Amino acid sequence: MVSPVQITKEIDARGSFCPGPLMELIRNIKTAQVGDVIAVLSGDPGSVKDIPAWVEKAKHEFLGIEDVEGEVKRFIVRKAH
Amino acid sequence: MKQILVLGGGTGGTLVANLLAKKLKDEAKITLVSASSRHLYQPGWLYVPFGWQDPRGLSRSLKSLLNKRVQLEIGRVSHLDPHAQSVTLESGHTLHYDYLVVATGSRVTPEDVPGLAEGAHHFYTEEAAWKLHAALEEFNGGKIVVGVGGLPHKCPVAPLEFTFLLDEYLTRKGIRQQTEITYTYPINRVFSIESVAEMAEPLLKERGINIETFFNLESVDPEKKLAISMEGSELPYDLLVMIPPHRGAKFLEGSPIADAQGWVYTDRHTLQVKDFPNIYALGDTTNLPISKAGSTAHFEAPVIAEHIAAAIQGRPVDPKHATYNGKVTCFLEAGYEKASILAFDYDTPPKPPTPSWLYHYEKMAFNKAYWYLVPTGVI
Ligand SMILES: Cc1cc2nc3c(=O)[nH]c(=O)nc-3n(C[C@H](O)[C@H](O)[C@H](O)COP(=O)(O)OP(=O)(O)OC[C@H]3O[C@@H](n4cnc5c(N)ncnc54)[C@H](O)[C@@H]3O)c2cc1C
Numbered sequence: 001m002v003s004p005v006q007i008t009k010e011i012d013a014r015g016s017f018c019p020g021p022l023m024e025l026i027r028n029i030k031t032a033q034v035g036d037v038i039a040v041l042s043g044d045p046g047s048v049k050d051i052p053a054w055v056e057k058a059k060h061e062f063l064g065i066e067d068v069e070g071e072v073k074r075f076i077v078r079k080a081h
Numbered sequence: 082m083k084q085i086l087v088l089g090g091g092t093g094g095t096l097v098a099n100l101l102a103k104k105l106k107d108e109a110k111i112t113l114v115s116a117s118s119r120h121l122y123q124p125g126w127l128y129v130p131f132g133w134q135d136p137r138g139l140s141r142s143l144k145s146l147l148n149k150r151v152q153l154e155i156g157r158v159s160h161l162d163p164h165a166q167s168v169t170l171e172s173g174h175t176l177h178y179d180y181l182v183v184a185t186g187s188r189v190t191p192e193d194v195p196g197l198a199e200g201a202h203h204f205y206t207e208e209a210a211w212k213l214h215a216a217l218e219e220f221n222g223g224k225i226v227v228g229v230g231g232l233p234h235k236c237p238v239a240p241l242e243f244t245f246l247l248d249e250y251l252t253r254k255g256i257r258q259q260t261e262i263t264y265t266y267p268i269n270r271v272f273s274i275e276s277v278a279e280m281a282e283p284l285l286k287e288r289g290i291n292i293e294t295f296f297n298l299e300s301v302d303p304e305k306k307l308a309i310s311m312e313g314s315e316l317p318y319d320l321l322v323m324i325p326p327h328r329g330a331k332f333l334e335g336s337p338i339a340d341a342q343g344w345v346y347t348d349r350h351t352l353q354v355k356d357f358p359n360i361y362a363l364g365d366t367t368n369l370p371i372s373k374a375g376s377t378a379h380f381e382a383p384v385i386a387e388h389i390a391a392a393i394q395g396r397p398v399d400p401k402h403a404t405y406n407g408k409v410t411c412f413l414e415a416g417y418e419k420a421s422i423l424a425f426d427y428d429t430p431p432k433p434p435t436p437s438w439l440y441h442y443e444k445m446a447f448n449k450a451y452w453y454l455v456p457t458g459v460i
Contacts, residue, residue: 011370012349015349015370015371015407015426017273017274017431018237018238018273018372018411018423018425018431019232019237019273020274021370022268023233023237023273026232026267026297030297031341044430050268053269054268054269054295057269057295057312058295058297058312
C-alpha cells in the first residue's frame with residue numbers, strides 16, 4: 001500500500017489497448033503542472049513493466065502501484081519537471 | 082417536436098444523423114451543423130505523399146451523403162451553452178436543442194510544440210499531405226526522421242504505416258540506398274500494443290529502418306535541423322515527418338463538457354456526456370482512452386442513435402445497441418502490397434495476423450466502398 005498522496009488527476013485507461021495506458025499517461029503528464037500527481041488505472045499486465053520504465057527514462061517520480069480489482073492496478077506518478 | 086442537433090459532418094456525425102433519420106422518420110427534427118460542406122475520407126491521405134492517391138478523390142458533398150430528412154446547416158460552432166441547451170455559430174446564429182450529439186472530431190495543433198510547424202511535415206490534413214508530396218518528389222537522399230510528434234493523435238498505426246510505405250516509395254524511386262530512415266516512438270517499443278510491436282519491429286529492421294524508442298518530441302530546431310526529445314536525445318534530419326499533437330474543436334476547450342484540450346467527458350458505455358444526459362459524444366472528440374479512428378465512430382454511432390430514438394419514442398432501449406463495448410478495427414499497411422488488421426474491444430486485445438496481400442486488398446476495396454457503406458449506415 002502506498003502512503004496516502006493527494007492525486008491531482010486520475011485517468012481511467014481500463015480497456016485501452018490502443019493507444020494504451022502508458023500513452024494516456026504521457027499525454028496527461030505533458031499538460032499537467034510540475035508537482036501534480038497523476039494516477040492511471042490500467043488492466044493491461046504489460047503496464048507493470050512499461051509504466052515504471054518510461055517514468056524512469058523521462059525522469060519523473062514513480063510513487064507506486066496499488067491493486068484495484070482483478071487485473072486492474074492504479075499507477076501513481078508525480079510530474080517532476 | 083423534439084429538436085436533435087448533431088455537430089460535425091465527418092464519419093461520426095454523418096452516420097448518427099442518418100441512423101436517427103431512419104429510426105425516427107418525422108418524429109423529430111434533425112439538424113446537422115458542419116464547418117465544411119465536404120465530407121472528407123481522411124484515411125486516403127496516407128497515400129497522398131507518395132503520389133499514389135489524388136486528394137481530390139477523397140471528399141464528397143456532405144449533402145449528398147445525408148438522408149433527406151436531415152437538415153444541413155454549414156457553419157462553425159463558436160459556443161455551446163449546455164445549461165441553456167443552445168449552440169451559437171460564428172455567424173451569430175443560435176440553435177436550440179433537446180438532444181445534442183457532439184462529433185466535431187480532432188484538429189492538429191503543431192503550434193503546441195516549439196518549431197514543429199516550421200520544421201516538420203505531416204500528412205494529417207489534405208494541404209499538409211500535398212506539401213509533403215512536393216517535398217518527397219524533390220528529395221534525392223539524406224536523413225528522414227518519421228515519428229509521433231505529440232499526443233494524442235488519431236489513427237495510432239498511421240506513423241508506422243507511413244514508414245513502411247516510405248521505404249517502398251524510396252526503393253521504387255531508386256534512392257533508398259542514399260536515404261537513412263529513422264522511426265521514433267514515445268514508449269519503449271515501436272508500437273503501444275506489444276503483439277503489434279512484435280510483428281512490426283522485425284519488419285522495420287529487415288528494411289534497414291533505424292528505431293529510436295522513448296522519443297517524446299519536445300521541440301524542433303528548424304535551423305540546425307534537429308528533432309529534440311523530452312528524454313534528451315537529438316536527431317539530425319534533412320526531412321522531418323512528425324504527427325502533430327491533436328486537440329478537440331476550439332469551442333470545446335475549457336467548455337463545461339470538456340477538458341482544457343477540448344476532449345469531451347464521455348461515458349465509456351452509454352457515450353453520454355458527464356452531467357448532461359441529453360448530450361452524447363462520439364469519434365475523435367471523446368476523452369475515451371481508445372483509438373481515435375473512423376471505425377471507433379462507426380461502432381459508436383448505433384448506440385447513440387438508439388438511446389436518443391428510444392427516449393423520443395418513450396420506449397426502452399433495445400439491449401442490442403444499449404452499450405458500446407470499445408470495438409475498434411484498423412488495417413495496418415506494411416508496404417509492398419501487404420497489410421495486417423487489428424480488431425479489439427475493451428476486454429480483448431488484438432492479435433494481428435502476419436501481413437498479407439489479402440488485407441491490403443481488403444483495405445484498398447474498403448477505401449473505395451467507404452462512401453456507399455459507412456456514412457449511410459449500410460454496414
Ligand atoms: C492520415 C490518416 C489516416 C487515417 N486512417 C484511418 C484508418 O485507416 N482507419 C480508421 O478507422 N481511421 C483512420 N483515420 C482516422 C479517422 O479519419 C478519424 O478518426 C475519423 O474521421 C473521426 O471521425 P469524427 O466524426 O470523430 O471526426 P471527423 O471525421 O474529423 O469529422 C469532424 C467534423 O466536424 C466538423 N467540425 C469541426 N469543428 C467544427 C466546428 N467548430 N463547428 C462545426 N463543425 C465542425 C468538421 O468539418 C468535420 O465535418 C485516419 C486519419 C488520418 C488523418
